[in-house]
Structure formats: structure tokens, C-alpha cells
Amino acid sequence: MLRDDVTEAIRVAFFEEMAEVGYGRLSLDAVAKRANAGKAAIYRRWPGGKDAMTVALLKDFAAEVLQVPDTGTLRGDVRQFLVNACATLEDPLTRNMLPDLMAEAGRNPALGDAFVGAFAMPRRDKAEQILHRAVERGDIPADTGLDVALELMTGPVYWHTVVIRSSTDDAYFDQLTNTILKALS
Template sequence: MSSTPAPPPATPGPSGQPARRTPGGPVLQDSVTEAIAEAFFEELAAVGYARLSLETVAKRAGAGKAAIYRRWPSKLDMTIALIRAVAVDASEIKDTGTLRGDVRAFLAELAGALRHRLPSRIIPDLLAEGGRNPELAQELMTAVRDTRRSKATRLLERAVERGELPADVDRELALDLLAGPLYWRLAVVHTETAPDYLDRLTDKLLAAFVA
């Protein structure tokens, strides 16, 4: 999650303003949906999932609580939908033409996301909440982990096609190594990095991939 997200673009309504219609329901103005989404992530970062209330989100968004219920039936549904939108909209892994360039770009994008004030507070909270809420945990794994790992897998496949990695490279372990060290440093122990840290980490990862 590299920024406060907005839902996918809606279909323009009769007035020219973006809008969408629920099945058999009212037209939903996209500007209101975006305001609710932004308020949701701000509130989630401020108080955490357990203390987050739909009333507070609605107030922060300048909307009525009914506006939320017209879009999502519960706090859990809203959380899952908005987190999924963030994961799906995550930027594609850059194809720089080399494995080293791809890994370095991947690490830079991940570092930027983890340093953002919202994800740095939201991600640990949702992971902790997932331990108490199996449905939320499963959705997080499917929407966030699986989506990002699928995109990172393409990074490895490109390297295999270019002959930079052997065809039998341990993809599962490589994917763990790609995200694990940086996530631990920035999101768990909250230790900043030296200017050359990503370059040094890239070199270590490349050596591990072919070991």
C-alpha cells in the first residue's frame, strides 16, 4: 500500500459526475466512495481495526453512516474490499531488462510503501488482528500476499527466460527472501537504512538465488 487508495474508477452518471449503481439500488457517487475510503485508511491508521467504528469513518468523510452501508454491509466487508483494492492496484514489478535491476526496483517500491505513514501503521495492526479474526486473516492472505507474490513471481520468471536464473530456482524461497528482510527491518524493528542498503541487499539476494 503505497498511498491512500481510491476504489476503481466508476462509470459516469447522467450528470457527468462519476457514479455507479448497486444492483437494484441507488446511484453511488464515486467522490463519496473515495472520501469514505480515504477516511477509512486514516482512521484505521489512527486507532486500529478493533477500535475503528463506521460512525467515525463516516464523520471523517463528511458523509452519513447510511452512505457506508449502501456500499458495504459491515466493517469487515469494508476492510476486505478496500484492502483488496489496494493490493490489486499495486504497481507492477518493473521490467528493467536485468535481474539485478528488477530486484533493486522491487526493493525500492517495497521500501517506499513500508515507509509511508499509513501502511507502516496499518499493516502490523491488520496482521495482529488477523490472529483473532480468521476470516480477515484469510482475506489478507488472498488479497495482499497472493497478489504481490504472483507479481513478484513474474520477476523470477523473466530472469529464468533471460538465462539469469536456472529453471529449477527455488521460487518459494526466493519470494520469501525478496520481501522478508526489508519488511522485518522497516515494519517490525523500525530501523532506518543507510543510503547503500538497498544496493547491498540486492547483491545478497542475487547471491542467495543462485547459491
């Protein structure tokens, strides 16, 4: 039986190590040392090694972030989506890991597929739920191009928080929400 406290220590150590050294230099030896666990403990939990461990932990990480309540209005839903997405992207571990993971995903197709499936698609699905509710309420036309609308909701927050590493505030969220709503109308 695997101990939950050891699994959690390994999980935390994995993300801290990846944020510190990047995916390419990440070693399971260093993760084990940081977690005060043996390397065998890692392989008992993730027998496939670093790539398999990364995929599994990304899925776990992605599942626990980005909840978007139904506020009853498109404005409220979009704004809350932006606030929650930025909170995730402004997290120091995420901010340090994400660019490196995206670069590695370009070189490693299996990791790229896992990254899209575990991190990108759940966020896209949340944004899509918001847009479908808006169509059902009559807030936006039924023929709204959802793919472009989804990119309007996700691209700017990534650019703002990860690429140019700017902070966010209420004024930013209000301005971006207004811009997105104008584009959707």
C-alpha cells in the same frame, strides 16, 4: 447512484481511522464522521459492515500499489521490486495499519484470508514474475527453489521497514539486492 466523491472520502477516512486507532477500535461511526458522510452511505457501498468493507478496501488498496517494470536484468528487477515494496511499506498509513491488520488476521480467519489474498499474494505474484523472467533469461537455474527465493525478496523489506522501522536508502537497496542475487546463484 453512488457519488464517487463520497466513496473516496469514506475510503480515505477508513484508512486514516484504521491507522490512527487500529482495526479493533475502528468504528464505522468514526469513519462516517471523519468522511463527513452518514453511516448509511457506508452501508450502501459495503452492506456487510466493517469486515466486508475492510476486505473490499484492502483489495482496492493492494491493487494500486507495487508495480514492477521489466528492466531486462535480474539485478534491475530485484532492486526495483525492493524499492517499490519499501515505498509502500514506508508510507505512514501502511506502516501503522499493517502490523495491526496482521495481528487481527490471526484472530479473524476471514480477514486473514482476505489480507493474504489482497495484500500478500499480489506482491508474491510480482516477485514470482521476476524470478520466472530470470529463469527464462538464464539468469538463475531452472531448479531454483522459488518459494524460498520469494521469501528472500519479501521478508527482509517487511522486517526492515515495519518491524524495526528503519529507513531505506540506495546503499540498503544495493546491499540487499547483492545479498539476494548471491543467494539465488
